[in-house]
Amino acid sequence: xxxxxxxxxxxxxxxxxxxxxxxxxxxxxxxxxxxxxxxxxxxxxxxxxxxxxxxxxxxxxxxxxxxxxxxxxxxxxxxxxxxxxxxxxxxxxxxxxxxxxxxxxxxxxxxxxxxxxxxx
Amino acid sequence: xxxxxxxxxxxxxxxxxxxxxxxxxxxxxxxxxxxxxxxxxxxxxxxxxxxxxxxxxxxxxxxxxxxxxxxxxxxxxxxxxxxxxxxxxxxxxxxxxxxxxxxxxxx
Numbered sequence: 178x179x180x181x182x183x184x185x186x187x188x189x190x191x192x193x194x195x196x197x198x199x200x201x202x203x204x205x206x207x208x209x210x211x212x213x214x215x216x217x218x219x220x221x222x223x224x225x226x227x228x229x230x231x232x233x234x235x236x237x238x239x240x241x242x243x244x245x246x247x248x249x250x251x252x253x254x255x256x257x258x259x260x261x262x263x264x265x266x267x268x269x270x271x272x273x274x275x276x277x278x279x280x281x282x283x284x285x286x287x288x289x290x291x292x293x294x295x296x297x
Numbered sequence: 298x299x300x301x302x303x304x305x306x307x308x309x310x311x312x313x314x315x316x317x318x319x320x321x322x323x324x325x326x327x328x329x330x331x332x333x334x335x336x337x338x339x340x341x342x343x344x345x346x347x348x349x350x351x352x353x354x355x356x357x358x359x360x361x362x363x364x365x366x367x368x369x370x371x372x373x374x375x376x377x378x379x380x381x382x383x384x385x386x387x388x389x390x391x392x393x394x395x396x397x398x399x400x401x402x403x404x
Binding site: 221222223224235237238239271273276281282283284285287288289290 | 331391394
C-alpha cells in the first residue's frame with residue numbers, strides 16, 4: 178500500500194524559503210507524477226506543481242517564479258522549495274500522486290498534509 | 298486558467314436521501330473531471346475520475362456523469378459516513394484546478 182508523508186518546519190518567517198519533503202513508502206517513486214497541492218481557507222485547493230521521477234517539472238504559473246521541485250530516487254523522496262513566502266502562503270500543504278502514467282491526471286494517493294504558517 | 302464552479306455551496310440532507318452536486322467548467326474539459334471527498338483534518342479522497350469511473354474501493358452509491366462543461370456527482374441512499382465536503386477537479390489542461398467545494402450537512 179503506497180503511503181506519502183510530508184515533513185517540514187511548521188513555521189516559516191516572511192521573506193524566507195519554505196522547504197518541504199515528501200517520502201514515498203510502499204512502492205517505487207518511479208514512473209509516476211508527484212504533485213504538491215495546498216489548501217487554505219481563502220483560496221481553497223491550489224495545485225502548486227509536479228515533479229516526475231526523471232526530474233522534469235511543471236509549475237502553476239501563479240507560483241512559478243518562487244517555486245522549485247526536485248526528486249531523490251535513492252531516498253524515494255521529492256521536495257518543494259518556495260521562496261519569499263508571505264502570510265498568503267499559510268496553508269496545509271499536501272503531496273499527492275497522479276493516478277496514471279500520463280499527465281495531467283486525478284490524484285489517487287495523498288499525504289496527510291502538513292500545516293505551514295508564515296509568521297514572524 | 299479553467300474556472301470550476303460548484304453548486305450548491307452547502308447542501309442539507311438526511312440519511313437515506315439521494316443528493317446531487319453540480320460542477321461547471323468555464324470551458325470544455327471533455328471527461329477530464331474528478332470528484333473528491335474530504336472530511337475535517339484529512340486529505341481529499343478520490344471518488345471518481347474520468348467523470349464517471351469509480352475509484353477502486355469506493356461504494357457504488359457514488360456515481361458521476363457529464364461531459365464538456367457540466368458534471369454531476371450523485372450519492373444514492375446517503376450514509377452517515379458521507380457527510381463531508383466534496384470537490385471537483387479538472388485535469389484537461391494545466392494548471393489543474395479545483396472547485397470551491399460543496400459541504401454536505403446533516404439535516
